[in-house]
Amino acid sequence: MTPSLRKITLTAHVTSSIGWFGAVAAFLALAVAGLSSADSQLMRAAYLGMGLTAWFAIVPLALASLLSGVVSSLGSKWGLARHYWILVKLVITILITILLLVHMQPVDILASAAARTTVLSADLGGLRIQMVAYAVAALLALLVLTALSVYKPQGMTRYGWRKQHEERMPSRV
Amino acid sequence: MADSSTPPRANSSDAVMRHGRGSPPSTPRWVKVFGTIVIVMVLLFVVLHLAGLGLGGHMHHMQ
Numbered sequence: 001m002t003p004s005l006r007k008i009t010l011t012a013h014v015t016s017s018i019g020w021f022g023a024v025a026a027f028l029a030l031a032v033a034g035l036s037s038a039d040s041q042l043m044r045a046a047y048l049g050m051g052l053t054a055w056f057a058i059v060p061l062a063l064a065s066l067l068s069g070v071v072s073s074l075g076s077k078w079g080l081a082r083h084y085w086i087l088v089k090l091v092i093t094i095l096i097t098i099l100l101l102v103h104m105q106p107v108d109i110l111a112s113a114a115a116r117t118t119v120l121s122a123d124l125g126g127l128r129i130q131m132v133a134y135a136v137a138a139l140l141a142l143l144v145l146t147a148l149s150v151y152k153p154q155g156m157t158r159y160g161w162r163k164q165h166e167e168r169m170p171s172r173v
Numbered sequence: 174m175a176d177s178s179t180p181p182r183a184n185s186s187d188a189v190m191r192h193g194r195g196s197p198p199s200t201p202r203w204v205k206v207f208g209t210i211v212i213v214m215v216l217l218f219v220v221l222h223l224a225g226l227g228l229g230g231h232m233h234h235m236q
Contacts, residue, residue, distance in 0.1 A: 078180045084204045091211065099218070155201035162197070 001075030009075060013068035016061050021142045023057035028135035034110075035128045044114040050131065051111025054104060062097050069093065082160025085148045096141050103134055 001009075027050055034046035069090070073080040081087055106127050113120055120128075156164070 076180075083180065084201060088204065088207050095211070095215070153201065153203050155204055156198055158197040 006072070006075050009068055009072040013065060013072045016064035016068055017142075017145070020058065020061040020065050021139070021146070023053060023061055024135055024138045024142065027053050027058060028132065028139065031128070031131040031135050035132055040118055040120075043120060044118070047110045047114035047120075051107055051114075054107045058100065059104070062093075062100055066093050066097055079160060079163070081157055082163060083152075084155035084157055085151075085153050087157060089145055089148050092141060092145055096138060099134075100138070106130065 030046045030050045030053065034043050034050065037043050037046065070080060073086055073090075078086055080090065110120075110124060110127055110131065113124060
């Protein structure tokens with residue numbers, strides 16, 4: 001990968017990751033507003049907004065972050081499986097993306113209930129609390145990903161160690 | 174996933190100093206801690222969902 005293309009993919013990765021964090025923070029604000037507000041109009045608006053935020057900001061940004069991260073890693077000398085911090089980031093990103101997609105269903109349930117009725121059913125109380133909990137958990141996971149990118153804790157995988165030895169060999173001959 | 178800064182080379186880091194050129198570096202402690210936390214959280218998630226606090230609950234609301 002050329003240096004300019006590498007910088008473009010890195011820019012895409014950083015931007016989508018920051019956007020993902022911001023979108024989840026906005027989702028959390030709406031989830032808290034929906035849970036704590038006594039105003040039924042505000043509550044409905046919050047859950048409708050949560051559905052839109054999740055589908056049109058969180059999901060696309062999560063997929064963009066995952067894809068751009070993989071491309072960026074493969075296009076640089078860091079590689080995708082050479083260093084533990086990158087491998088751990090990849091595993092966590094895949095896990096939270098899967099969890100996000102699995103939990104789009106309850107987001108849709110709340111959004112459609114808010115669109116249909118003026119007063120949300122008491123049955124949905126558990127889901128409303130879950131939305132806050134999931135958003136907090138997602139923010140913590142994204143914070144861990146950011147910290148891994150900044151600190152880059154040492155540790156080379158066996159694969160990375162082997163590849164480095166293979167690359168060094170020709171220069172010694 | 175990565176950035177443009179130069180990745181450390183095993184021969185210049187202390188990894189090879191500790192382990193020698195013949196043996197691959199051992200898994201760092203932070204990776205083991207992370208792995209344990211991730212496995213525990215995945216198990217917790219599965220157990221919560223099997224207990225009806227997750228997807229089962231979501232499906233219930235749809236009916």
